[in-house]
Amino acid sequence: MKFHIVEYKEFEVIEGMAVMEKRILSILVDNTSGVLTRIAGLFARRGYNIDSITAGVTADPRFTRITIVTSGDELVLEQIKNQVQKQVDVRDIKILDADTSVIRELALLKLRVSEAERDKVLAVANIFRAKIVDVGLNSIIIELTGSQSKLEAFFELTKEYETLELARTGITALSRGMDDVTYLD
Numbered sequence: 001m002k003f004h005i006v007e008y009k010e011f012e013v014i015e016g017m018a019v020m021e022k023r024i025l026s027i028l029v030d031n032t033s034g035v036l037t038r039i040a041g042l043f044a045r046r047g048y049n050i051d052s053i054t055a056g057v058t059a060d061p062r063f064t065r066i067t068i069v070t071s072g073d074e075l076v077l078e079q080i081k082n083q084v085q086k087q088v089d090v091r092d093i094k095i096l097d098a099d100t101s102v103i104r105e106l107a108l109l110k111l112r113v114s115e116a117e118r119d120k121v122l123a124v125a126n127i128f129r130a131k132i133v134d135v136g137l138n139s140i141i142i143e144l145t146g147s148q149s150k151l152e153a154f155f156e157l158t159k160e161y162e163t164l165e166l167a168r169t170g171i172t173a174l175s176r177g178m179d180d181v182t183y184l185d
Contacts, residue, residue, distance in 0.1 A: 054066070
């Protein structure tokens with residue numbers, strides 16, 4: 001099974017079979033206890049895959065934005081959207097398109113780096129506008145924010161160093177401009 005990445009859509013075409021795609025859902029929910037568990041539980045009960053999930057309170061503390069990256073054929077993705085919309089806590093759901101959205105991910109990468117190797121790692125970090133957030137005797141922690149392809153390119157350039165630890169937040173995203181803003185009372 002091979003997937004080809006085109007921005008944030010992955011797809012697979014096999015003669016006579018469905019086309020598999022990745023989709024980014026931006027879900028605005030009431031900021032209530034257990035809401036994330038209920039949304040994630042819906043995916044688990046239905047057998048839908050979650051590739052990435054992030055959640056955080058919005059500018060209005062009554063609401064939380066959950067960003068989920070999921071995959072499936074067109075029918076499955078439509079079912080996912082419909083099932084999520086039925087949830088009591090869900091106020092709004094948007095399908096985000098890579099061309100009309102700002103899509104980012106944060107990664108913290110801890111590398112084993114000797115004092116002699118630090119300058120080379122710092123040079124690569126500067127090219128990617130990454131931040132050095134901790135330096136130890138034999139390690140360095142780098143914070144990097146950007147698209148998944150930017151993060152993957154950075155990981156590729158630093159693979160000659162031993163990765164001690166890696167933490168990624170998953171995708172978070174918003175649509176560009178004012179046209180797609182949801183106002184809630």
